[in-house]
Amino acid sequence: MDWGAFEKAWYDSGCRILSDLAAACPGERLYGAAFHLFYMDGAKILPPALAANTEAAVREDYGYSTRFVPPEWRWDVLDAASDAMSPWYQRLTEEYLAPATTEPERDAAMDALEAAHDSAMANACKAMTTTARRGGIHGSLPPGFVVVILEGQRGDEEAGLIRKSVDPQTLPTVPELAGYLRQLDET
DSSP states (O other): OOHHHHHHHHHHHHHHHHHHHHHHOTTOOEEEEEEEOOEEOSSOEEOOEEEEEEGGGOOEETTEEOTTOGGGSTBSOOHHHHHHHHHHHHHHIIIIITTOOSHHHHHHHHHHHHHHHHHHHHHHHHHHHHHHHTTSSOTTSOTTOEEEEOOGGGGGGHHHHHHHHSOTTTGGGOHHHHHHHHHHHHO
16 A cells, blocks of 8 residues: 555645635535544444534533533534545555455454554644645635544544644644643543
8 A cells, every 4th residue: 555645636626625624615614523433343344424513513411521522512423524535445455454364363453554554644633734724725714723543432542543633833822722632641
């Protein structure tokens, strides 16, 4: 797999989709986007969902915030992103998972694919965040806009995925995300 080309494909697709979303919703204040719903089994890998949210859509109930919970965001799945990336995921399945015929081979293939995929997705997040903050995605995105991996289904791994997907110099500029990360570290 050409992981550089894969990252660029996610970058191009994600930037285009977020630009279209921002243009279609001029009165909304988008504060972030996230990848979530990562799925892989021994037979296939599917594209994660790209989600986006606005300040107005964040809910606070009894000390619980939806700010970093993509399944509860206004756009929890931007289907165009998954659709655009489906051919890449078919190739990943064919290259990594299809050749594995025994359980140990499948486990090793899944481990290798997960590690490579996580790194590629983290790199795509960082690149999209940098471009957004420079005004390159859409002029309406705020200076604190961030693209991050928020995969709560992976439990203890979520904090590490956040750290991988957000540049260490960027994290302090998003105090709510830094606070969320501290909460994850404390639990």
